[in-house]
Amino acid sequence: GENVEQHPSTLSVQEGDSAVIKCTYSDSASNYFPWYKQELGKRPQLIIDIRSNVGEKKDQRIAVTLNKTAKHFSLHITETQPEDSAVYFCAAPLGVDTGRRALTFGSGTRLQVQP
Amino acid sequence: SAVISQKPSRDICQRGTSLTIQCQVDSQVTMMFWYRQQPGQSLTLIATANQGSEATYESGFVIDKFPISRPNLTFSTLTVSNMSPEDSSIYLCSVATYNEQFFGPGTRLTVL
Numbered sequence: 001g002e003n004v005e006q007h008p009s010t011l012s013v014q015e016g017d018s019a020v021i022k023c024t025y026s027d028s029a030s031n032y033f034p035w036y037k038q039e040l041g042k043r044p045q046l047i048i049d050i051r052s053n054v055g056e057k058k059d060q061r062i063a064v065t066l067n068k069t070a071k072h073f074s075l076h077i078t079e080t081q082p083e084d085s086a087v088y089f090c091a092a093p094l095g096v097d098t099g100r101r102a103l104t105f106g107s108g109t110r111l112q113v114q115p
Numbered sequence: 116s117a118v119i120s121q122k123p124s125r126d127i128c129q130r131g132t133s134l135t136i137q138c139q140v141d142s143q144v145t146m147m148f149w150y151r152q153q154p155g156q157s158l159t160l161i162a163t164a165n166q167g168s169e170a171t172y173e174s175g176f177v178i179d180k181f182p183i184s185r186p187n188l189t190f191s192t193l194t195v196s197n198m199s200p201e202d203s204s205i206y207l208c209s210v211a212t213y214n215e216q217f218f219g220p221g222t223r224l225t226v227l
């Protein structure tokens with residue numbers, strides 16, 4: 001099955017700076033890579049995703065890039081704001097070849113945006 | 116996106132007892148999943164709840180400990196049986212629409 005590794009585990013930036021979180025995956029057949037934001041005491045919220053037929057996707061201050069050759073994908077947050085402070089999780093399908101649509105998650109990155 | 120609710124939102128239970136968590140979705144969905152999130156940790160898939168058949172469990176999770184029901188396409192339950200303090204976690208149900216997956220608000224379980 002798929003294995004996802006995520007780095008860094010914590011990230012502290014100044015307000016207005018950019019933040020980058022990276023994930024690697026093991027299954028070359030994986031075709032869908034979502035990112036979730038989890039605020040303290042809340043459920044994980046899907047913030048952006050990318051499918052394997054594109055290399056980059058943007059949504060306002062958030063972007064995700066995908067390098068299929070290297071099997072890694074990254075979350076980029078520009079012009080960070082204090083409300084971006086949360087734990088971010090990357091994920092990938094547990095088993096594309098077996099049609100399993102459940103997700104396996106990275107270990108999470110705690111982002112702190114200092115005002 | 117689907118609207119997902121869970122009951123209870125939190126509970127404190129004694130070891131050796133069982134708790135059943137309910138998950139309700141506002142639309143029919145084929146795929147429903149149960150995840151566990153231990154304190155300060157990532158999400159781990161417990162099982163896939165299949166409508167009309169037995170759930171599919173991940174390695175490390177067994178039906179006797181985490182029995183699951185899926186009587187229809189909008190509802191599922193997860194029971195945490197014979198609880199121990201190690202079962203203290205947040206339990207989240209999730210549904211998949213096409214490839215996107217959305218989570219319920221979670222049930223925060225504390226076992227004393």
